[in-house]
Amino acid sequence: MGHLRMGRLPKTRRWTQVVDLLDAGSLDTGELAAAVLEAADYRLRQLANDQGLGYSFWLLTCIALAARGNTFVEDLSRLGITTDPGLSSLQFIAQVTDRAREQISVSPSEGDFAELGSLALRTALTETVGQQGLSLFGSSVEDLQTAFRGYSTQVQFGRLAHRFFGDFFARVLRSFVDRELSNHVGSPSPLANLNESRNFLDGLDLHARQSSRVMEEFAGGWYSRHGWESQGLISRDETQRFVAYSLRKLRSEIKREQDQP
């Protein structure tokens, strides 16, 4: 049956500017990213209160903190995540993502952003813990904890957070740009064919991830300070406030990069 609900960009002045940039002679990923954030500015500010998005990052934080302690299995169980013997790393990551999605289904979050947050959570875990050489066909709980422990230090958690926010912002940008890009492929558009279109989107992803690098030190510091103060139990409220501030920081970073000569 395979139905799709495709959307389109509104015909407001700011979104029209985004469309005009796609028609411009030389496509600049930084300029486009800044224009998208400008057009979506009002809505992106509301993400500060998005409980579904906040939950995904909170889950990431809790798992990293749990890996440092001696009650890894129990701590995960309290989060609704089971660690059956023989669970592969990918199965575990899928389970964590499912947990985030379950939370979205009961939270009053609106829009696509919470879902994008759960996908960013999956990417952050797949690109880090998923690459730790764990067996695809089953790992011991100890192996899993060891893999996560590698990302439970201040520096390594910062890298995990960088991947989370980088992927989230890349997905946010793509969710808007993808609605329009196909109308700008082929002569006389600057993107001659699908390969060039794909390369441009890869560039946009890279731009979002690079701009999010600012999160590494910032998130690492927050994690270390609050993890110590709260003895490994960072609350959802604290995390929500951190996510709200991080998103603000990221938006201004992308705009600042664009404003620099």
Place this chain on the structure above:
Amino acid sequence: MKRVVVDCEGAIVPQVASVPEPPIRRSLNHRGQSANVNLQIRIPATALLAGIDGRSGDLVRIASYVYAADQSVSRGGEADVYGDGWRRHFVVYIPVTDLEFWTQEPVSQALSDTLGFVSGDVWNFQFSQAVPEQRQLTLDIDPSQVFGEPDSVYLFSGGLDSLAAVLEGAVQLGKKPLLVSHSPAFNIESHQRKLASAVRDRFQQIWSFPLIRVGIHRTGSDPSDYSQRTRSFLFASFSSAVANLVGLADVFLADNGVVSLNLPVNGQLVGAKASRSTHPKFLKLFNQLVAKVFPGGPTVKNPLWDRTRSETLKVIMDTGSNLLLEETNSCSHRRYRTRMQAHCGVCSQCIDRRFATLAAGLSEYDPPEGYRKDIPQRHLPARTGTGQ
């Protein structure tokens, strides 16, 4: 998130103190002057008439009203750039025959989980006891067809995949399929009937291919939303109820594996925006629900889960049924169908179909003239298949 309170068949909704954002209200009924849901089931023999009540009737009734409610509230449309209107929270008040069963927490949770996954919405139910006249569904019987002794239920949408599954079952595996189709509109019903008749004509020596047509749809006004993400739940519910009544273990809901997973083609397609009609997780959740409703009863399976559409076309070719291809329809833009151009050519189903028939070398039986817009073939590699 939009909160929608739906009362079905006059179920009483308790008064609540005024709230800042009162929920949207919808009343749905399939009887009386205020009827706005058509709940018509055409069955080719009286054997099933007495059976559509109890839990079977409850499941079909719940699925029907869910399907109607799904279409009664907009998801925000294409201009909803942030997807703020996509997810809705439904609270459905509905009478059921087996109140004790449906109010069990694991049952109502399984129902909510299944619908939540397939639609992307939140579903809660408030059940009440049905009065006698609500217990049995109205059936329109067509005794002219022979029911026979089927051994499995096949959902028959009139598209390529369901045809391939039926042909594989009957011609290659020796099954005796009971076809079940859902016809939300007259033009679709006539198309499905015509295709079933063509299958019968082609393979009448094998089996009679009895067809049950379910005419469940909204009436009175155009839907507020056309996405119909709960349609496969209705489809699967009705078929499972029929299979259970006839005592059949297998219900086949066919979609090729690529469409079944329906991987998002771009970044805006999150959640159920890419439909999950036959997604393996939906089938798993649905079967868990059905196992509670009908213990030891039927299981819904996708016989084409490990095949591409091009591979499913091979079944049609191998059974010498290329001519039946012309009778199938895959287009999701049903409202714009014409006799000469049954396919829009731009919806994902049309594009998927066109690629597959070209890849299988069956273009002769799926000519470009049948598409309002044909995809640019000049970019495709040359194919030398004979289509025989």
